[in-house]
Amino acid sequence: xxxIIFAVTMLIALAAGAxxxxxxxxxxxxxxxxxxxxxxxxxxxxxDQDGDYKVLFSxxxxxxSQVAFINSGTERLxxxxxxxxxxxxxxxxxxxxxxxxxxxxxxxxxxxxxxxQVMKTSDQWIGMxxxxxxxxxxxxxxMTALEAVLTSADEMEKELLGLDDL
Numbered sequence: 141x142x143x144i145i146f147a148v149t150m151l152i153a154l155a156a157g158a159x160x161x162x163x164x165x166x167x168x169x170x171x172x173x174x175x176x177x178x179x180x181x182x183x184x185x186x187x188d189q190d191g192d193y194k195v196l197f198s199x200x201x202x203x204x205s206q207v208a209f210i211n212s213g214t215e216r217l218x219x220x221x222x223x224x225x226x227x228x229x230x231x232x233x234x235x236x237x238x239x240x241x242x243x244x245x246x247x248x249x250x251x252x253x254x255x256x257q258v259m260k261t262s263d264q265w266i267g268m269x270x271x272x273x274x275x276x277x278x279x280x281x282x283m284t285a286l287e288a289v290l291t292s293a294d295e296m297e298k299e300l301l302g303l304d305d306l
Contacts, residue, residue: 171212171223177279178210183286197290206294208286214275221275225285227293230267230300240267240300247296253288256296267300269293 168191178185178193186194191212198205208227215222230240236258244256244267254271269292271285 171214171275173276174210174212174223174282177277177282180279181283195286197286199294204294204298206290206297208289208293210282210286222272223275224270224272225282225289226268226270227289228266228268229293229296232265232267233263235265236267243300244296247292251288251292253285254292267296269296 168187168189170187170191170193174193175185178195183195188194188209193210193212195208195210196205197208206227208225211224211226213223230236230244232240236244241258244258248255254269257268257270259266259268269289271289273281273285277285
């Protein structure tokens, strides 16, 4: 009987600890510079668990949509502070086939802004179109970069997959 009481007490303590941790965990906060720009542009967004901004754009003419992310985290290159704006167009459980990888490289050559890159996670490879932009870019520049990312990723997704899933 003591073992049962001990086990129940431990379960209650664990549950209470988990619940308290949920309330104590701060909500992710994104870079306020991006928040201000998105609000100026009147673009709806969510802040994900990493503090990055997630935006969804829909095209009315064909009913397609595309998700893009604006990273809150930035990187430095000498005196430059850069952030990435990106959108996935292709996801695979295996490394990209040569035909797909070459198509992304060919398309990169045609772009005036941004390029294709492949990101490997623990269980998948993601073909994503990325623009690296000044972290303090103004609203017009961010909108241009966001449009380039969303359009490029959606067009490639349609070409390679024929779907509207990502």
